Amino acid sequence: MITTGKIALCATLFVIGVSLIEACVLTHRQRDSATPFDWYEVWISLADVAGRKLLALLPLSLATPVFAFAWDHRIFTVTLNSVLMVLLLFIGQEFCYYWYHRASHRIRFFWATHAVHHSPNQLTLSSAYRLGLTGKLTGSAIFFAPLVWLGVRPEIVLATLSFNLLYQFWLHNTWTPKLGWLEYVFNTPSSHRVHHASNVDYLDANFGGVLVIFDRLFGTYVEERADEPCRYGLTTPTRSRNPFVVEFEHWASLARDIASAGNLWTAISYVILPPGWRADGAGESTEALRQRNLATRRAVPVSTQGR
Template structure:
């Protein structure tokens, strides 16, 4: 039985609609580039734009293969769920939303603090400018490394797998507009929601801004768990990786951190060093 057949119709329908949205997202990102280039007369890196589109297309091609490290565990969690939670009330939708936000926070935090997940997530942070096109650069190996495992508890608690996957997809869709650094602050909403102001800090490679603002739609878990950092006027943001990636080659973008991980793993001596290389934070040394 496939995951698609397991979810309620609402989750399945949402996933089908979400599958059409990349075309809309590409159109809006293209419009941003055109406005920068021809109306505002500002520099815009169209090669980086093309690299982000190539990354998105490559990811969809790999996803079409149906390979996922998390699928067996998601299926097991659904078969052994504690109950069946029907999405028939506002409370059920609210619980799914908050639960998904909670587990997304911990996934995203792990994606920065565990090198196995960072090897994929580094792709998203590789652009040296923050644009709407950068939102589409998510890497090709997410499903192969088991990122969906973080959301397994929601399935085990009783939410339909397709509804859980759709809620994660909607979370990522919300984050598209967060990659517009030209957006102003949003007043009191900044206390609750993840906003472009918070997210451009998340994309900064300055030491003062590293490893913060992991939220998806909400910023409240960052405030609760001490990972919230606000933008500081005296610290101009520098985008990209701490060691900038100066390439527009989609293959190098997709696999550069995996190659770095492989080299470090080859050089590691002893099991402790090898485990730290794979599951320790980026830059950790035994």
């Protein structure tokens, strides 16, 4: 009998196997390049997925009691007995995923985990399964609790989320070109390259999972431009090859900022405001970086712009 555990194991082995094939191909293609393929990025991603599989054996999820409460107080009981109901579940899950993903970039508490996913300085298929060890501890799955409250069984909500993440595996590459009209509706490699880029113009964009319709609706869609090649990694790049540093450096910096806050409100602000925010105004939030970038562009003489 095929169980969900066996399906999950097969999916994990599949994505790892395909990512290693890609790594071998890219190693061959980039062997004479100025930027050769970095296998350490793959090893760190493999360490991350191994760690998450081990942690999954422990009952550490903060979302579990929230899901249980939402299910006990559900307002309907949804039966997926038609194409329409499946479609509504898909759209509802995409909506919840959009806000989960956007919050993961805009709230530092969630970013401390999600930054691990953005830490690779090269975008490859192995980047897809570097998700951070502390996701279950932060309770980020609570963003999907409204679906449970509406009457969708918790295991179905989590299974739908797993399929969403599995779809996103193939998006993490630099070799797939733009896909024509599909770019208007679906999350594609081109769209996701923008999401992983640290260029100021590309920050905090393209949060959708399978679709980009909510990005377009809420004004967070940004198209990949030929005149602005994507630069991958964080705005302050992670250079460490130590997986523990990669996993916990953002939690450590958050703890240091809280300890030095001076008062309770500033400490809370460090937790709930966007990454890069600082009480003294000298931070590097997306807004601050864009203001500086705009000021720099205005200061450049017109005759030298575009060189």
